[in-house]
Amino acid sequence: MDINVWKDFIQQNWLVILVALIVVFIVLNLVKTVVKWAIVILIVGAVIVYSGISLEQIKNTVTDVTDQAVGTLKSEAMTMMLKEAKDAAYVPGADGQFVITSPNLEVTGSQGSDKVKVKFRGVSVGEWSLDNETLQSFIQQAKQHTSSGS
Structure with missing residues (x-):
């Protein structure tokens, strides 16, 4: 507007x-x-x-604000992944599911899937593709951290 x-x-x-x-x-x-x-x-x-x-203009404005808020939240979540990777704990499930938790993040997925669900400070930021390098690095570091027993 x-x-x-x-x-x-x-x-x-x-x-x-x-x-x-x-x-x-x-x-x-x-x-x-x-x-x-x-x-x-x-x-x-x-x-x-x-x-x-018009209601269409109001809808577009709300959509724009929502998109900006989600984008900011995703950006903050990625920054937090880089900071908290060393503190992340990888917990595998019996059915191929896994959960990675850190102080501010929770990543849930399953083996063989190309998407994971990400929560940042308890708020869902949606499903992310594993094409994201930061996300892959976070998962790998969490696995290493958990397997080394640190």
């Missing part, structure tokens, strides 16, 4: 926004129930609809 669009909207519709704000304050002061919040939401929704912002 462009800030100039908002500036133009406010300049062109300042009277509508002012009336909506006055109505919101009146509703908040006079109505003392849950109904007041429903009315406030309706007023805000009406102003948004009146502004010309």
Whole structure:
């Protein structure tokens, strides 16, 4: 969303926004129930609809913010893999599954699979492909660390 669009909207519709704000304050002061919040939401929704912002634009904005947040989280998880590889513990399962844990990471996968599930500080950051060099190095160091008994 462009800030100039908002500036133009406010300049062109300042009277509508002012009336909506006055109505919101009146509703908040006079109505003392849950109904007041429903009315406030309706007023805000009406102003948004009146502004010309489409649900598609809102959806795109939310998607962009989500993608950026997940990207940042993945980047932090990779950095943490490099730092915590020496502390990681590899625990193989009987059915070919394995779990690698470190203070901030948990990697779960199975032998022969090209994907693993990664959790960073208890939050899932999705399934990662084993094509990632940092991830492969983390797994190898965890195996070595566990087999050496350190």
